[in-house]
Amino acid sequence: MLSELQSTLESIADDKSVRVVVIAANGPAFCAGHDLKEMRGNPRKEFYDALFAQCSKFMLTMARLPQPVIARVHGIATAAGCQLVAACDLAVAADNSRFATSGINVGLFCSTPAVALSRNLSRKRAMEMLLTGEFIDAPTAKDFGLVNRVVPLDQLDAEVKNLANAIIAKSPVAVATGKRMFYPQLEVGVEEAYQQAAEAMACNMMAEDAGEGIDAFIGKRPPVWKGR
Amino acid sequence: MLSELQSTLESIADDKSVRVVVIAANGPAFCAGHDLKEMRGNPRKEFYDALFAQCSKFMLTMARLPQPVIARVHGIATAAGCQLVAACDLAVAADNSRFATSGINVGLFCSTPAVALSRNLSRKRAMEMLLTGEFIDAPTAKDFGLVNRVVPLDQLDAEVKNLANAIIAKSPVAVATGKRMFYPQLEVGVEEAYQQAAEAMACNMMAEDAGEGIDAFIGKRPPVWKGR
Amino acid sequence: MLSELQSTLESIADDKSVRVVVIAANGPAFCAGHDLKEMRGNPRKEFYDALFAQCSKFMLTMARLPQPVIARVHGIATAAGCQLVAACDLAVAADNSRFATSGINVGLFCSTPAVALSRNLSRKRAMEMLLTGEFIDAPTAKDFGLVNRVVPLDQLDAEVKNLANAIIAKSPVAVATGKRMFYPQLEVGVEEAYQQAAEAMACNMMAEDAGEGIDAFIGKRPPVWKGR
Known part of the structure; x- marks a missing residue:
């Protein structure tokens, strides 16, 4: 998944026909982060070093892309999924969406998500999410600055399109x-x-x-x- | 205008009789930023280099002034006018005031305003204003931390005076x-x-x-x- | 007081039986900061250098402690007391609590509190508190990101315990x-x-x-x- 996202972004960077990137998900959740079974099945430091380096590289690639990147969030965004929202330039969330840095619940502090989260939220709010693993709802995420806009799920695509169109209209x-x-x-x-x-x-x-x-x-x- | 503001601030810096500076505007708007006709009439990089250097110098001079600087905002504050609000130490706004980094609408990203704006607002909020050029109203500006206080227009001078007097009462x-x-x-x-x-x-x-x-x-x- | 807090934290750092630290106060206030009479009674720069170095060291020690530190705030938290709240990892406040950086009222800008405050609040909000010395109430402190949670005083201990227990349940x-x-x-x-x-x-x-x-x-x- 990360490899595909990385190569897609790299191919987009120089494509002048692509004006805005929207990161969206199929299925019930936006993104629940890394595959814990895959991680547990490769208990070597080298594997983890490579995995988190790849993930971080992708987050930095989004920031360095010439085009704005909008997260279209529905359902849950947890751990690296919450990081993904934080690392996008902009985010629009359905009002049923929820956000958590939940690694702490499985003995794994969300350190790489913390980098993105602590650059979006004030530090006590970030620290509470990271240490408790508890969910915040969409209005709270907007209040904290993690997402830009919150709308009912059935208006999510329209609102993402509104925001994308506002940018596409620009030079x-x-x-x-x-x-x-x-x-x-x-x-x-x-x-x-x-x-x-x-x-x-x-x-x-x-x-x-x-x-x-x-x-x-x-x-x-x-x-x-x-x-x- | 920038030259006058610059020399006024410099003359104020050592004047112990000046305790607080209030930046206010005559006319219908607080400040709509640079004069686009003047900019367009001088299409040389050297002119723009000098203009933005002068503007940045003024913003830094406000921060380095021994006296606090309060923006008294009414009407619109756009582009470098929005930057001016962000670069002041404090800001009081009339409830009819509106704020935008609108350069993006004319093909010119508000890069120098972004420096001040992104040091006041969380980054997704700053990015949305910069990329869409859309206005935020006064209550939103207060919620985002761009201004300290919002009052009805007919109470604006009184509220600015309240804030200034609170500072003047100090050592x-x-x-x-x-x-x-x-x-x-x-x-x-x-x-x-x-x-x-x-x-x-x-x-x-x-x-x-x-x-x-x-x-x-x-x-x-x-x-x-x-x-x- | 600072010496006692410092040595207590240092003894806690390696104590695996201590999972969370709660900073709470006896008496009517959380903390009103330095003892002004003690400060005024020692009018030597060396004394002040040592005092503020000791205070700053304590604030840094909290951040470097392996265990999370929660401020349990009731009544007032002023000057270095407000700094103490800001420097904790997390904070829970009673709804009757109030916060100010009030040194400015006695001719002493809260410079060391400003370090912690300006890393919790957006800059115009921090600047207003520092320059006016005015109180903000508990809901405003939560809105500004200075505290995480606000509850009625009679539920304060229960809420601190909830937050502490959420962390103690983690690895x-x-x-x-x-x-x-x-x-x-x-x-x-x-x-x-x-x-x-x-x-x-x-x-x-x-x-x-x-x-x-x-x-x-x-x-x-x-x-x-x-x-x-």
Whole structure:
């Protein structure tokens, strides 16, 4: 599964026809994380090292993808499934969905999920989820900042489409600029962050799409993006 | 405008008669960001480099000012106007005010606003605003941590004054200590942060105002600040 | 008091019979911070340097303790008392409790409390508390992420026990893994954080408790932790 997701994302990165990625699931749950039987059946540190390295690589690949990634969440999202929601750029959840970092219940602290979770939630909330393994419901997940929007299950696809369409209507140059600048600047001091951002913004202004967008705005007409 | 704001702040920094700075706007909006016509009329990378460097410098100057800076927000605060709210120490908004990082609508991702916004909001909320360009209303801005207080427009000046007066009633030494220590310690690890903070607090304790404040507290009388 | 707390925590760290630490107070308040008379009675920088170094060391010791630390808050938590709540891993508060960083009222900005507070609250909320010294009530503290749960005073001990019991039911190996990995990974970039977390998780998988936990989960029986 991780290999397939990884190679799919890599093939998408340079595909200009793909504007937004939606991570969705078949079946009753969004994602319950790693396959515990598979993990238990390979009790070697090398196996676990490779597994968690692969999983982490996938999460970083989503952040580095030029296209925004939206989690479409229904049912439960637990352990690495909760991490998957946290690691997406945006998330829309059905009101019946629930979230937990439940590894602690089987003697395995959700350490890799904690990386993504603690970058979405304030630390006491993250710590409570990680130490108790207890579920939070969808409204709480929205209140905590883990998901952006919560809607009834029968409106989930429509709401994901609304959000995706809002992004698709934008210039691909501007969207890719945003994806590229957003996460790295969070990891440096504010002065360096402004230097990175000022460079990103000046380059963005030199793109044809920014000229077109501003001309269209001034001319009170819709813009026609060229993607460059 | 940026030049005027910059030189005003610089002249204020050493003026002990200025205790709090309020950034407010005339006209129907708080601030709609950069002048798009001016930007479009100067399509050279050097112009944009200089413009965003100047804008970033101003935002950093507010953070480094000894006096707290309060945004008084009414109407809309968009793009660099939204950044301006985020970059102030505190913000009070009229309940009719709205906030957006709307550059994405004209093909220009709000990269420099993202630096300030992502240091105020949790990342999925910041990302949604940046990628969709959609407005959030004042109660949502308060819920997200972008502003401190929301009041009806006809009470906005009174509420800003309440907040400013609460700060003016404090010792200038203590307030300047706070402004100086708060942002740098956010950019280092917790151990180094405590070292910086312990030094700041010990120095603050050696100031006359701390002695006076504690003596007044123990003596159950109002303190008389000397500002040293 | 700080010396006693420090030596107690140090004696607890290696005591496998201690699974959770609860910081609670006798008397009408949780903690009102440093003793102002003691501070004022020793007006030497060396005294303050030593005092704030000792206080900071204690806060860091809580974070580095293998066992989770829960603040049980009733009444007021002010200045270093508010810091104490912020520096605990988790916090449960009575609905009558109130929180302030009130040093600013006596001419002493709460610089060391600011380190802990600004790592729990969004920055404008932290800045408002620090600059105004005003109280926030318990529901607001929960909304801001300063505490996890708020209950009526007569249910406070029961709720603290619920939370503690939820943690005690978990494997000590998994809990200690979590405490050890959580805070350091917040201070590095996301790529390095994933490397640290992947190593922590692979090591956790090699512990007997993880094997037992997963076997019990698959076998639909309760796990029997060995603590190794």
